[in-house]
Amino acid sequence: MVNKSCTEDNGQSTNKALPCPICKKVADKKCSGCHNISYCSSEHQKKHWKIHKNECRMFAVKRNEIYGRYLVATRDIPQGTVIFTDEPIATGPKRCTYPVCLTCYKQLDGSYRCSKCTFPMCSEECEQDPIHADNECVIFQRGLPVGSKISNFNAMCPAYECITALRCLLLKERNPCKWEKLLTMEHHNELRKSVPGLWNRNHVNVVKLLLEWYKMKDDFDEETIHSVLGYIDVNCFEIKCKDLEICGVYRDGGLMSHDCVPNTHHAISISEDHKMFVRSSVPIKKGEIITTSYANQLRGTRERRAFLKETKYFDCVCGRCEDRTEFATYLSGVKCTECATGYLLPKEPLSVNSTEWTCTNAPEVHVPNSGDGILSNSKHSAISCNKTMKEEQIYTILKKAHRDIEESSRSTAGSPVSRLERLLKKYSGKILHPNHSLLLTVIKDLNYAYAELHVGVDSSKDEVDLDRLNRSKALCMQLLSALDMIDPGLTRPRGVTLYQLSTPDFQIARYKFQKKEIGVQEYRASIEKVLTYLQTSKEILELDKIVTPNAHMYGKIVNQFDAFQNILKSLNN
Ligand SMILES: C[S@@+](CC[C@H](N)C(=O)[O-])C[C@H]1O[C@@H](n2cnc3c(N)ncnc32)[C@H](O)[C@@H]1O
Incomplete structure (x- = not known):
């Protein structure tokens, strides 16, 4: 587990009383924003604001071998504080998307197309919006009209794979400041090259398309376009937008490292500016790393780690991943078929290869027995169970349960409450732990369904x-x-x-x-x-x-x- 306190010091977070920056006299009035600077009086604080406003932040950017760059609190941050807001460097459709309007991201039926570049859009108004008109539309007019070939509006469309990357590339000319910020980000090109199919697909669907069809050879080389695709992959945030989700690349937001139990949560504006608000969900101590979760926290450890590896290219070793009970939630627990109270959990949750699953009542595993309470922390069980299962066998059980839950959510038979309760009756405590990630999702849905009643x-x-x-x-x-x-x-x-x-x-x-x-x-x-x-x-x-x-x-x-x-x-x- 990584130490959450920061060891490096960039000189921003000091307890020493610094003199007033205006008059150099003794200063005892700390700036309430960052706590990093003091003034002798409010007059001198006001006078200094023009300079200080650019550096008045509750965090510092640090770097280490594990995370690369990351954010550290430079003062104690109370729960519920907006730590920072951030404007996107670029926004655009996700790589895999149905045909959507390139301005408002409404899903389309093909009844309107941009009169200039032939891409499907929703209206003349959206066609003329600078988001589209000043970006990809200009470039699309240089080459063959790819947009006119889009005809299936119910399937993922590869023509959209280049849009967000193209918007990023155009920043080089149009907004060099944002372009410079983008270039400081992580792209993981070397790791992405080794993902089967990924590099090649990007090469065909984006790099070649932009360089050859859209004649961008004079402006960019292959490596730069691949890097831009990497910046988006590694750093993008999902933005909920009308019918679907789009993606946004944020500089400060993108500097937050991941933890499966994060200390912030964020919200992104659905209005055109897509501003991000990052807020402390718990109190954060000065020196602690400011974290977010890149993965869905309701998923179990093996699933989260696989997702993080596949999409963000690292192996998470946070405290939750390390603890096979996931802080006594038993979120991955599958009912032991051998003993009455045990649940099978991954023996080595951090193993990158397939791991054995062993019972919570196994003699050598000292974890709280989960049988007598949902979040029981009771002492080690008197029962000793040697049941083990291969991960593949566990996945077979989980796939079946997942299918059952999916089918039930699509079904129209009976009321939602009765369908969801049937699932809990079948699985909770019988096949899966009552807190299993699949069942917590059912419970979430059930809470909405009961609220309706x-x-x-x-x-x-x-x-x-x-x-x-x-x-x-x-x-x-x-x-x-x-x-x-x-x-x-x-x-x-x-x-x-x-x-x-x-x-x-x-x-x-x-x-x-x-x-x-x-x-x-x-x-x-x-x-x-x-x-x-x-x-x-x-x-x-x-x-x-x-x-x-x-x-x-x-x-x-x-x-x-x-x-x-x-x-x-x-x-x-
Ligand atoms: C959104 S970026 C974060 C900023 C990045 N560290 C940088 O220097 O630009 C995500 C990348 O940060 C690193 N990272 C973030 N959280 C991590 C963690 N908990 N463990 C290891 N690496 C992490 C990984 O390389 C990951 O692909």
């Missing part, structure tokens, strides 16, 4: 289905406990789940109060607790309100918060 806060007591409310509450709590370990702090999944928990939790309390099972004191305390859930949820999703398509949820949370506050007020009167 919950009656409004102000409905009559007759409509309350207590079993359903208790079940819904238990599932939210289970997901939150797993999130505590793998995605802690102020993160979007927590914000959504706390909101989904608030309704059943409140309605259970109200039911008990109406049935006189609890008194007014306890009812009031329950509402206050629910208000704290919603307060946290609001705090988290406030960022989304400005920037992501989840904005509508923020409105619902605010309404729910106000409704509960009114109920509390009426109880107090």
Whole structure:
């Protein structure tokens, strides 16, 4: 596991009291933005701002052998702080995409094409937007009209593979400052050359196309275009945009190293500027590395590591990857067929080759037994089980379960709740650990499905289905406990789940109060607790309100918060 504290010092993070940069007198008023500079007075701070604003940051860029460049906190950063915002160097469609409008990224049916370059677009307005008109459109007019050949609008289209790279290449002329930033990024060309098929495909679909068809030989060589494809591969962020996801390359965002339990989360604006907001999800100490997760945290270790290796070209050795129980979540656990309480986990989770899977009750493996609680931390089991399975056998079980879950999500038979509950009944604790990554995804979907069924806060007591409310509450709590370990702090999944928990939790309390099972004191305390859930949820999703398509949820949370506050007020009167 890599030490999260930084050892190098670039001179930015010092505890020594520095003199005021204006008058050199004793300075005791620290800049509240970066904590790296002090002033003798607010007048001198104001006077110095013109200079300091360019260096007032909560992080420093460091470099080491493992990560390359990475970001380190130069001051203690409280939870929920926007650490930085970042403008994209370039944005564009993902490499593999259906035909989309090159300005608004709407999926297309082929009814409109750009009058200049023949690429399918959605409208004349989008055709004329500088995003398209000043970029690829100019270059596409130089060569054969590839766009006119795009005719299948329901399949991935290789003609789009060059677009984002082309937009990056054009920065050399049009925005040398951004181009210079791009050139400092990691491209992993040597590693990418060894990925079967990748280099060749890029060569044919992008490099040759740009150099030969679009006559860019005078401007760029093969190596530069491959490097640009590498910068995009290694550094891009997904941006949720209307119908689909596009990609964006960010300089500061791209400097964050990966951790499978990161300390930040980010949101990217869906408006044209696609600005990124990076926020601390947990408190970050001065000297700690600022991390993000490049992989989906709900995936198990073997899957995450394979994804990181395949797409970002490194072997993650973070604390979570190293711990086969994944911080006692058992997110990869497959039920042992030999003993009653054990789960099979990868024996060597960091092995890059296929590893044996052994039981949590194996005599030599001292991990908490997971049988008697979802996140049980109980002492080592008295049972001793020698069951082992080959990874291939485990994958066969997982593939079957995955297929079953996929089929169920496509099916229209029965209600979503009944379909998803059927899956949990079949797999949870029987074939997979209740927290298995496949089942956490089912639980996430189920939480949405139950939320649809919950009656409004102000409905009559007759409509309350207590079993359903208790079940819904238990599932939210289970997901939150797993999130505590793998995605802690102020993160979007927590914000959504706390909101989904608030309704059943409140309605259970109200039911008990109406049935006189609890008194007014306890009812009031329950509402206050629910208000704290919603307060946290609001705090988290406030960022989304400005920037992501989840904005509508923020409105619902605010309404729910106000409704509960009114109920509390009426109880107090
Ligand atoms: C988005 S870039 C991060 C910035 C990059 N380090 C640089 O110097 O430009 C992703 C690359 O950083 C490195 N990296 C990030 N997180 C890492 C980690 N946890 N372990 C090893 N390498 C990591 C890998 O080389 C990865 O391909």
